Amino acid sequence: MLEVKNVSKSYQLTLVLKDISFQMAQGECLGLIGGSGSGKSTLAKLILGIAQCDEGEVILNGADFQSLKKGELRRARRHVQAVFQDPSASLNPKLRIWKSIIEPLENYPDAVPPFLIEVKADKRKMAEILLSKVGLQQDLMNRYPHQLSGGQRQRAAIARGISLQPSLLICDEPTSSLDVSIQAQILNLLRELKNEFNMSYLFISHDMAAARYMCNRFAVLKEGSLVDLFSADDLFGVNRHPYTRKLIAAAMES
Numbered sequence: 001m002l003e004v005k006n007v008s009k010s011y012q013l014t015l016v017l018k019d020i021s022f023q024m025a026q027g028e029c030l031g032l033i034g035g036s037g038s039g040k041s042t043l044a045k046l047i048l049g050i051a052q053c054d055e056g057e058v059i060l061n062g063a064d065f066q067s068l069k070k071g072e073l074r075r076a077r078r079h080v081q082a083v084f085q086d087p088s089a090s091l092n093p094k095l096r097i098w099k100s101i102i103e104p105l106e107n108y109p110d111a112v113p114p115f116l117i118e119v120k121a122d123k124r125k126m127a128e129i130l131l132s133k134v135g136l137q138q139d140l141m142n143r144y145p146h147q148l149s150g151g152q153r154q155r156a157a158i159a160r161g162i163s164l165q166p167s168l169l170i171c172d173e174p175t176s177s178l179d180v181s182i183q184a185q186i187l188n189l190l191r192e193l194k195n196e197f198n199m200s201y202l203f204i205s206h207d208m209a210a211a212r213y214m215c216n217r218f219a220v221l222k223e224g225s226l227v228d229l230f231s232a233d234d235l236f237g238v239n240r241h242p243y244t245r246k247l248i249a250a251a252m253e254s
C-alpha cells in the first residue's frame with residue numbers, strides 16, 4: 001500500500017531525513033516514534049504529498065508521488081489524509097462543523113466512498129453519517145469549531161479525515177492536546193474506525209503507551225535516520241536498537 005524508498009530531505013543545508021526506507025501493508029498501524037526534531041512530521045509531509053523529497057520515492061497504491069503530474073498527484077493525494085495534534089489545524093474557524101467535515105468530499109466529488117454513496121446528493125446527510133461514525137451528536141453540526149470541546153473538535157477532525165475513506169490516515173500526535181480522560185476515548189474511536197474501514201495508520205507519537213495500544217509495528221527515527229523497524233511483539237526483544245531501549249525506558253518511568 002505504501003512504500004517509502006531511500007528518501008532523503010534537507011531544509012536549507014541541513015539533512016533532516018537520511019535514506020529512509022520502509023513499507024506498509026493495507027490495514028496495518030505503524031508507530032513512528034522518535035525525539036523532538038527527529039524528522040517525524042517532515043516524513044508525514046512527504047507521504048501527504050505536501051512536501052517533496054530531494055532523493056528517493058514515496059509510492060502510494062502504486063503511484064510514485066515524485067513523478068506524477070499535478071492533476072495525477074492531486075488524485076493520488078486523496079488516498080492519504082491526516083489528523084493532527086491540534087484539531088484546529090484541520091477545521092476552518094469560519095466554517096460550521098458540518099461544512100468542514102464534508103470539505104474533502106466537495107474537493108473530490110468523484111471520490112465519494114461506498115458508505116456515503118446512497119446520500120451523495122445530500123451534503124448535510126453525508127455530514128450526519130460522518131458525525132455518527134465519530135460519536136458526535138447531530139445537533140453539533142451547525143456550531144463553529146470554538147463552540148466545541150477539545151475532544152469534540154478532534155472527533156470532528158477525524159470525521160473529516162475519514163470522509164474520503166483513505167487507504168492511509170496519518171495520525172500525528174492525535175491525543176497529545178487532549179485531557180488524559182479523553183485520550184483513551186479517541187484512541188478507541190481510531191481503532192474502531194480502522195477496523196471498520198480497513199484503513200492503515202501511520203501513528204506518530206511521543207506516547208509509547210498510546211503507540212503500543214494502537215500499533216502492530218514500529219519505526220524509530222533518530223536525528224533523521226531510521227534506526228529500528230520491528231513488530232510490536234519484538235518491543236522488548238534482544239535486537240532492539242539502544243535508542244529504542246532508551247525511549248521504552250523513558251516511557252516506563254513516566
Ligand SMILES: Nc1ncnc2c1ncn2[C@@H]1O[C@H](COP(=O)(O)OP(=O)(O)OP(=O)(O)O)[C@@H](O)[C@H]1O
Binds near residue numbers: 039
Ligand atoms: N520548514 C522548515 N524549514 C527549516 N527547517 C525545518 C522546517 N521544518 C522542520 N525543520 C527542521 O527539520 C528537523 C525535523 O523536524 P520535524 O518537524 O520533522 O521533527 P519532528 O520529529 O516532527 O519533531 P516534533 O516531535 O518536535 O514535532 C528539525 O530540526 C526542524 O527544526
